[in-house]
Amino acid sequence: MNAERGVADTRAQVVKLAGDLGFDLCRFARAETPEHAAEFRDWLDRGDAGEMNYLARNLERRCDPRQVLPDAKTVIVLALNYFQGARKTRPVTAGVLPAKDAAGTAAATGRIARYAWGEDYHNLIEKKLAVIDQFLRECGGGQKCYVDTGPMLERDQAASAGIGWHGKSTMLLNREFGTWFFLAEILTTLEFAPDTAQKSYCGRCTRCIDACPTGAITAPHQVDARRCISYLTIELKGSIPTELRPLIGDRIYGCDDCLDACPWNRFAKVSRETAFAMQPEVAAMKLRDYLSLDDDKFRRLFCNSPIKRTKRRGLLRNVCVALGNVGTADDLPALEKATSDSEPLIAEHAHWAIERVKERAVAANC
Ligand code: SF4
Numbered sequence: 001m002n003a004e005r006g007v008a009d010t011r012a013q014v015v016k017l018a019g020d021l022g023f024d025l026c027r028f029a030r031a032e033t034p035e036h037a038a039e040f041r042d043w044l045d046r047g048d049a050g051e052m053n054y055l056a057r058n059l060e061r062r063c064d065p066r067q068v069l070p071d072a073k074t075v076i077v078l079a080l081n082y083f084q085g086a087r088k089t090r091p092v093t094a095g096v097l098p099a100k101d102a103a104g105t106a107a108a109t110g111r112i113a114r115y116a117w118g119e120d121y122h123n124l125i126e127k128k129l130a131v132i133d134q135f136l137r138e139c140g141g142g143q144k145c146y147v148d149t150g151p152m153l154e155r156d157q158a159a160s161a162g163i164g165w166h167g168k169s170t171m172l173l174n175r176e177f178g179t180w181f182f183l184a185e186i187l188t189t190l191e192f193a194p195d196t197a198q199k200s201y202c203g204r205c206t207r208c209i210d211a212c213p214t215g216a217i218t219a220p221h222q223v224d225a226r227r228c229i230s231y232l233t234i235e236l237k238g239s240i241p242t243e244l245r246p247l248i249g250d251r252i253y254g255c256d257d258c259l260d261a262c263p264w265n266r267f268a269k270v271s272r273e274t275a276f277a278m279q280p281e282v283a284a285m286k287l288r289d290y291l292s293l294d295d296d297k298f299r300r301l302f303c304n305s306p307i308k309r310t311k312r313r314g315l316l317r318n319v320c321v322a323l324g325n326v327g328t329a330d331d332l333p334a335l336e337k338a339t340s341d342s343e344p345l346i347a348e349h350a351h352w353a354i355e356r357v358k359e360r361a362v363a364a365n366c
């Protein structure tokens with residue numbers, strides 16, 4: 001067998017192994033400076049990344065995979081569909097409760113971004129990557145594996161590999177899976193033939209931009225993270241700016257509005273991976289139930305969930321904002337209790353929420 005044939009066989013074996021491990025897509029890009037490295041630097045310079053200072057660390061490495069792994073030749077990009085079908089709960093608007101459930105209770109449950117419904121994808125995907133890494137080592141390769149945490153402009157690498165195209169929402173889109181997939185990358189010293197990039201199928205559509213509740217998509221392909229609900233409810237560690245709180249609605253962890261609006265998501269298929277389904281215990285929780293979680297209960301409930309990222313203080317802060325937006329008089333006792341929480345961040349947001357709920361009650365009686 002000649003050397004070229006051997007490389008082609010190894011490539012095909014990687015694709016087969018990735019499929020056997022449950023990945024939905026596996027494609028290849030050259031380990032080169034990503035297409036939008038300059039735009040990424042401009043975005044950081046404008047301050048649009050907010051407090052995500054970690055993005056500016058390792059900037060040179062992030063913009064050149066060969067600085068992460070000398071002799072890197074290829075980025076293998078993998079995608080794993082996490083779509084779990086329609087939401088079980090409907091979005092709630094101020095003071096309008098969802099229909100009563102079987103137990104006859106009615107209260108807002110809060111919205112969680114789909115990617116965070118189930119198990120933490122990092123652990124699950126890292127285990128799969130380790131299997132491919134082992135195979136590539138046996139083929140003589142040196143690798144670095146990443147699941148959205150490494151110094152990598154992963155959407156650029158994924159677009160170069162033809163996993164999808166850059167949507168105007170800045171998310172990557174694929175014609176088969178829409179936007180609902182996790183990305184992972186294996187940087188390797190082995191040289192494989194690259195795949196070709198996909199063309200954009202956004203056309204004249206602007207639905208994601210129109211759907212954004214905070215105007216965070218300031219132009220096609222440009223998001224000001226400081227206005228984005230995903231940033232405000234997950235990445236921001238401190239107080240949420242009061243002018244943005246009403247726009248957050250009943251979202252307590254992340255936001256899918258620009259994704260839900262995307263017409264390509266009409267074609268999304270339910271994932272084969274059941275680990276990403278909503279935990280039943282979380283699905284059953286009303287917003288005010290979160291306020292009774294102490295540190296131990298929080299850890300137990302979210303120890304294997306992406307939601308642990310915000311810690312208790314961040315999640316309960318978000319819950320207070322959501323109750324301020326959609327809560328009713330029935331939520332006031334739980335909010336009153338939260339005003340004396342040992343965590344000042346939670347207490348401050350609980351005070352704000354109480355004022356909002358009371359203002360709504362007064363307006364409703366006028
Ligand atoms: S995640 Fe939500 S807030 Fe952020 S850009 Fe998309 S629609 Fe806007």
Ligand code: SF4
Binds near residue numbers: 169201205206258262
């Ligand atoms: S909503 Fe429209 S413009 Fe936005 S990413 Fe989807 S197809 Fe592209």
